[in-house]
Amino acid sequence: MPNDIGHSASSKRRExxxxxxxxxxxxxxxxxxxxxxxxxLRSQVAHGRLKAVETTAAAAMPGVLRIFTGADFEGVGGIPTGWQITSRDGEVMQEPGHPVLAQGKVRFVGDMIAAVVAETEDQARDAAEAIELDIEELPAVIDMKAALAEGSPKVHDDLTGNLCYDWGFVEDNRDAVDAAIKAADHVTTxxxxxxxxxxxPMEPRVAIGDFAPGTGDSTLYTTSQNPHLIRLLMGAFVLGIPEHKLRVVAPDVGGGFGTKIFHYAEEAFCTFAAKALKRPVKWTSTxxxxxxxxxxxxxxxxxxELALSKEGDFLAVRTDTHANMGAYLSTFAPAVPTWLHGILMAGNYKTPLIYVNVKAVFTNTVPVDAYRGAGRPEATFQLERVIDKAAREMGFDPIELRRRNFIHDFPYATPVAVEYDTGDYDATLDKLLEISDHAGFEARRDASAKKGLLRGLGINCYIEACGIAPSNLVGQLGARAGLYESATVRVNATGGLVVMTGSHSHGQGHETAFPQVIAKMIGIDENMIEIVHGDTANAPMGMGTYGSRSLAVGGSAMVRATEKIIAKAKKIAAHLLEASDADIELKDGQFSIVGTDKSVAWGEVTLAAYVPHNYPLDDIEPGLEETAFYDPTNFTYPAGAYSCEVEVDPDTGRVTIERFAAADDFGNVINPMIVEGQVHGGIGQGIGQALLEGAVYDDNGQLLxxxxxxxxxxxxxxxxxxxVDHSCQTPCTHNPLGVKGCGEAGAIGSPPAVVNAVVDALQRAGLDVTHIDMPLSPARVWSAMNS
Amino acid sequence: MTDVTLTVNGTQVTAQVEGRTLLVDLLREDARLTGTHVGCDTSQCGACVVHVNGEAVKSCTMFAVEADGAEVTTIEGMANADGSLSTLQQAFQDHHGLQCGFCTPGMVMSAAALLKENPKPSAQEIRDYLEGNICRCTGYHNIVKSILAASGQDAGAIAAE
Incomplete structure (x- = not known):
């Protein structure tokens, strides 16, 4: 497939x-x-020793079938984590056990203590309230730095303290980075x-376990972004069910944003209990x-810390991060602050020396894992904020300071282990200035001032890494899974196609966009193609959907399988046309002999494959179905530039977003309408992080x-x-579609633009405010203005 | 248990419910109309909006017994008589006003109620009216455009202003 897909049609979504x-x-x-x-029944205390779980009275209540506690899961595996990180000292991370139901201790508000199965949900809820608990409450550890202090209570008694790992990256650069920062003309901290x-996601999680006594087969219906991985993790590590006896179905899923990637204890419980009770067991989260x-x-x-020369060249970056793991290690949790974060610290810039230190910490809070962007928003935010601060300190225009340090030559090997294959950061920045009407800012600022409001402008760039890969590399880095994708393309006798993919669509529109690709390859109507996903009974294997990987990785597998289909179909066509298959070309659904008017239609060839009366049976098998596994050779690197204009009310500190623009380079684009929708949604979540959202615990570990x-x-x-604009396109050089991924860009690129804009508004008003922590609530902004 | 009888999308539905049974549970469990969704438990998200006697109501905030005798319309009752998408539904598809689809039934029901009382709302009026409907996928951009378009306005031009 050549890199010439470019702008395709915005087919309306069939789903x-x-x-x-x-x-x-x-x-x-x-x-x-x-x-x-x-x-x-979930723990209402953040940390405690379980002394007794008295279920007798509850078990006698109407409709109750059985009450399970931790004791029922002794001998059953724990919830695994999918990534092992190695610390600076060469030791592997501390990895605590994670039982399906709490055993001995509860470690966060929400930790599961008991499970009541009843005829109805109301009966189960009533009985759960009748369970009597005796919990010896222990001091909770909430603050990460306090958790690492000497004498802190331990989340896990059997571990050495609360440090999961202490990761240095690139460790060999550490001394050189220290020296460069010491010697630099200027360091911004x-x-x-x-x-x-x-x-x-608007759909709360749901799991239904089912068991067929006749065959011994288990089925789990679950709100998951990657049913195959759930099957592997739950089957192999928790319940000991071989994959051929376990089917996982994730039907329509109402949004994920990362939080539905992971294998959760509720899924294992429902599967386990269905077998124990020989009845389906359903859980619906409130x-x-x-x-x-x-x-x-x-x-x-x-x-x-960012070290610069007096001319404004970036010399070195050094970061020190504490990353909260919560009480247990969720599926991808260890990878998020490390391999999805450290490798992005070069950003769009040719900083020669970078060192990233991350300490991952256990606390008595809900486990923390990937959320839209996963590590990359964290990298982008700190880098783009410190660049803005440096520009102010040194008197540079923040836009020109960025431009000065842009990477221009590709491929570019960063000092943090990745190689950007392609990009054009000036192009997206120029496009941003155009679509945001940068030139009109001062006039808009004057208009705001006339209303008594402070207007500010924030601009930033971003780069991200999508389609995490390749498998052999991530294996060396500690991944316990491969990161390929598979697809099976089944062509029916009458010419229609069923494409079974391991990617999962939960809002991304795969059912519409994927057929566009295949329809173009064959030259048939896209409505002849059906995408089947979300069921381990179909696609051979799958790594699911996250990290903006579906089209770049899953789509590439689909292309490879379709290429195999076309190659075989050409042989059939050559036989029918009595020609050599090297002379056959496929165009607009017709196979023809090059340079002649002799041709045979797609449907005639597919029919011949299944009714092989006139068929090269000595040479090829009947049927037309192919499978491909695609393992990328590199990440993809979408990049872009975002701008935000805010108004700040000086009396209240209230911030309103007046304008927001995004210029992205996603490489080739298949369905512009869907791509723009993905960016809109990401920006919405990024502005949410910047202005509104925040999960807050009190000192006792209660989620406020x-x-x-x-x-x-x-x-x-x-x-x-x-x-939004995605017309700047430098196609990915290493996947067959030239696509890069667009699902997370908005959430990665937007928070620094908002905070840069608010700080800009306050600075223009003469206030010495250099940073405000998100979310920029009216109270925080007003306090910063008045402190 | 109490018997309640109501009309849902023109069809009479009778169910035995507990006093605590919510209207949304009756619709999903007894009437087996699962298009109406439950996205929260604090009457904030609006995924469960239906029309009760012509008014937009969060069906998680009304007991089933309160709907005895009522005329209820759910998302399943919004298409044209021939099964084709209504103007409002079609506008959501044309302008990509939905992604995962979970909040969509509530969005459509709220938007229909808005357009009934205000046939040509401004973008700001639409945003204000949807304050009780949360969408996590779209950033609302294309939802507002869809509703502008359904009311016959030039959504593309308004969004570009």
Whole structure:
């Protein structure tokens, strides 16, 4: 497939019709015959010793089938983590056990103590309230630095302290970076918090376990971004079910944003209990439960130093980050502050020396893992904030300081182990200035001033790494999974195609965009192609959807499988046309002999494959179905530039987003409408992080922001229209589609633009404010202005 | 347990419910109309919005017994009589006003109620009206455009202003 797909048509999404008419099939919409319901009794204390769980009275309540406690899971595996990080001293990270139901101790508010299975959900809930607990409350560890202090209570008694790992990257650069910072003309230092977030896909998690006594097969229906990985992790590590006896189905899933990647204990419980009870067991999370059981995101505390020459050349970057792991290691948690964060610290710039130190810390809080962007927003935020601060300190225009340090020559090997294959950072910055009407800012600022409001402008760049790969490299870095993707393309006798992919769509529109690619390759109508995903009974294997990898990795597997289909179909066509297959070309769904008018249609060839009366049976098998596994040779590197204009009310500290623009380079684009929608959504979440959202614990480990009454989700009236552009395209050089991925860019690129803009507004008003930690609530902004 | 009878999308539904049963549970469990979704437990997200006697209501905030005798319309009752998408639904598809689809039924039901009382709302009026409907996927950009378009306005031009 050549790199010439370029702008394709914005096909309308075929999946929309079922969602708009109320006939989608989300997991909670599934009810199985003789289904029972489980309600989990969760810890209300952040840290405690479980002395007794008295279930006798509860078990006698109406409708209760059985109550499970930790004792029922002795001998059952724990929830595994998928990545092992090695510390600076060569030791592997500390990896605590994570039982399905708490054993001996509870370690965060939300930790599961018991599970009540009953005929109805209300009966289960009533009985759960009747369980009597005797918990000896222990001091909770919430603050990361306090958790590392001598004498701190330990989250896990069997570990050495609360440090998970102490990672240095690139360790060999450490001394050179220290020396460069010491010798530099100027060093800008910034200490900041990357606020803890809750992903909050609108569909709460659901799991239904089912068991067929006749065959011994288990099935799990779950709200997952990667059903195959759940099958592998849960089957192999938790329940000991071989993959051929376990099917995982993730049907329509109502958003994920990372938090539905991971294997959760509730999934293992429902699968286990269904087998024990020989009845389906269903769990539907409430939103309040989601806040204390879905993995949270971000939660880094960072000090970054940027060394510059007096001319403004970046000489070195040194960062020191504490990353919260929560009470247990979620599936990808150890990788997020390391391999998804450290490798991005070069940004768009040719900084020659970089050293990143990350200390991952256990605390008595909900486990923290990947949330849209996962490590890359944290990297981008600190870098783009410290550059802005440096520009102010040294009197440079922040735009020109960035330009001065842009990488121009590709491929470019950064000092943090990755090689950018392609990019054009001046192009996206120029495009940004154009679409944001940068030239008109001063006039708009005057207009704001006339209203008594302070207007500020924030600009930043970003680069990210998508489609994490290749498998042999990530294996060396500690990944316990491969990072390829698979696809099976099944061509039916009458010419229609079923494409089974390990990628999973939960809002990204794969059912529409993927057929566009294949339809173009063959030259047939895209409605002849159906995408099947979300079921381990179909695609051979899958790594699922996260890290903006679906089209770049899953799409590439699909292209490779389709190439095999076309190669075989050409042989069939050559036979039918009595020609050599080297002379056959496929165009617009017709196979023809090059240079002649002799041709045979796609449908005639597919029919011949399944009705092989006139067929080269000595040479090829009947049928037309091919599978491909695609393992990328590198990440992809989307990049771009974002700008935000805010108004700050000096009386209240309230910030409003007046304009927001994004110029992205995603390489080739298949469906511009879907790509723009992805950017809009990412910006919405990024502005949410910057202005509104934050998961807050009190000192006792109680989550103070445990519902939509307290956790400020962005609403329609918090956001403006966004101006987005993706016309700057430097195609990825190493995947067959030339695509880079667009799912996370908005969430990565937007928070620094917002904070840069607010700081700019205050500085222009003569206030000496150099940083405010997110979320920039009116109280925080007002306090910064008045301190 | 109490018997309640109501009309849902023109069809009579009778169910035995507990006093604590919510309207949304009756719709999803008894009427098996699963298009109406539950996204929170504090009446904030709006995924469960339906029309009760013509008014937009969060069906997680109303007991099933309160709907006895009511006329209820859910997302399943919003398409044209021939099954094709209504103007509003079609606008959501045309302008990519949905991604994961989970908040969509509530968005459509709220938008329909808005357009009934204000046939040509401004973008700001739309944003204000949707304050009780949370979407995590779209940043609301294309939802507002969809509703502008459904009301016959030039959504592209307004969004570019």
């Amino acid at each position: 929309d019709v079922r969602f708009l008419t109320g006939v989608g099939n989300y997991t909670d919409d599934i009810d199985l015959h003789r289904q029972s319901h489980v309600v989990f 910034l200490e900041l918090v990357n606020n803890r977030l809750v992903a909050n 939103r309040s439960e989601a806040f204390i059981s879905d993995a949270h995101g971000r939660d880094h505390v960072t000090k970054i 922001t445990g519902s939509y009454m307290d956790y400020a989700m962005p609403r329609a009236d918090d956001l403006p229209f966004f101006q």
